[in-house]
Amino acid sequence: MSKLQPIRGTHDLLPDAMRQHRHVVETARATAGRYGYQEAATPIFEATEVFARTLGDTSDIVTKEMYTFETKGGDRITLRPENTAGVARAFISNGLQQNLPLKYFYAGPMFRHERPQKGRQRQFHQIGIELLGVAEPLGDIEVIAAGAAILDALGIRHLTKLELNTLGDTESRDGYRAVLVDYFTQHLDKLSEDSCERLDRNPLRILDSKNPGDREVVAGAPLFSDHLTDAARDYFAEVCAGLSAIGVDYDLNPRLVRGLDYYCHTAFEFTTEALGAQGAVIAGGRYDGLIAQMGGPPTPGIGWAGGIERLTMLSNPHAPAPRPVAIVPIGEAAQARALMLAEDLRRAGYTVELGYSGNLKKRMRRADQQNARAALLIGEDELAAGKATLRDFDSGEQSDLDLDTLVDALAAYR
RNA sequence: GCGGAUGUAGCUCAGUUGGUUAGAGCACCUGGUUGUGGUCCAGGGGGUCGCGGGUUCAAAUCCCGUCAUUCGCCCCA
Incomplete structure (x- = not known):
């Protein structure tokens, strides 16, 4: 390495790129504002446990992708790999349960120690919104609609499709997980090595596998929709009906699952074919158990995050430089x-x-x-x-x- | 963390049986125009051939290692 290079997976945002970046953020901020979401910022590092406890011990993010350091005082801190846990922590720290519902928009850098490739960096930037304190399907509908509106405002909605699924409530998921483990255990010999590992850690992930052999097995797997409680089924039906009513088109994708433990009920992704292996440009879901799990008052939540670099790659060059x-x-x-x-x-x-x-x-x-x-x-x-x-x-x-x-x-x- | 491809000028790239001073386009600088940009013409500067070893009389070219980029896997925004 003879030249001074940036740290692997990090990039400079020089003026041309910065204008595109800012255009995405400003468009998103203005659009989210019309849905009542106000901008807030939490620190880019938190106590390690904020992420370790909430994201789940088995998620890749916690097990191998966090930038964790020890401070001079001996505390362990982590550069945030995502922002939902930080917002939840801020909610608890500031005693905001008196002010529900809360609607936040944010934009800023996130850090994950991953192998860089197209649309994937170690320091990257996200926009996102979080809605806290709303347990009704109307919350899911609003949050998803805001995401669609931002893509629309950026002129890239037509390059994406909205994929929708439900992960049910705890009761539904525990029941389904048991049935699923049962089924996959019977077909262990046909599963890929990766998926055999997933069977222990996160069997739902197998549904999402790209491995052709896995897909054959998955094709015959029991469906989540057959194992939803009535309440979970009704909830999801209301979300779908609401989206249809306001003209937000979606595709149901029973294989759509989430990597992070705190999700339940509605899970969704705006995906694109245009970015190679990195298809998700905006993704999120409901996380009713998160705040209670962190020691706060039980408070439902739902939100999403979008990758600014990915959104920028989809957008046409916009924001021209000012002419002096x-x-x-x-x-x-x-x-x-x-x-x-x-x-x-x-x-x-x-x-x-x-x-x-x-x-x-x-x-x-x-x-x-x-x-x-x-x-x-x-x-x-x-x-x-x-x-x-x-x-x-x-x-x-x-x-x-x-x-x-x-x-x-x-x-x-x- | 795993597999493939690629690293030659600021940028995009030529450069194969290893053989003198390593090339092009764009960009940059100077002049044609000492009060006028963009086009055109003429000229010019700029390269430890990613880095480190090895083979050879001789390496950008062959071999090994390493770093980086990139595509895919994993995972995700």
């Missing part, structure tokens, strides 16, 4: 006047570039490279006449303007 007006002094006498003029225009709301050095040609070229809309030339002639020469870069036309009234005369270039 360039001020080009000619000769030393004009320098001082140019500085004052630049400041006046900036205070009046113009985007202004004042070349730092170089001759006229160089400054004009630099202005062109900055995609300036126009250049204001100030030389001896102009100074003597109290004027500036305005050159429009798009049309190539030039005109004289009075220095005194420039702020108004330039209005078209603001």
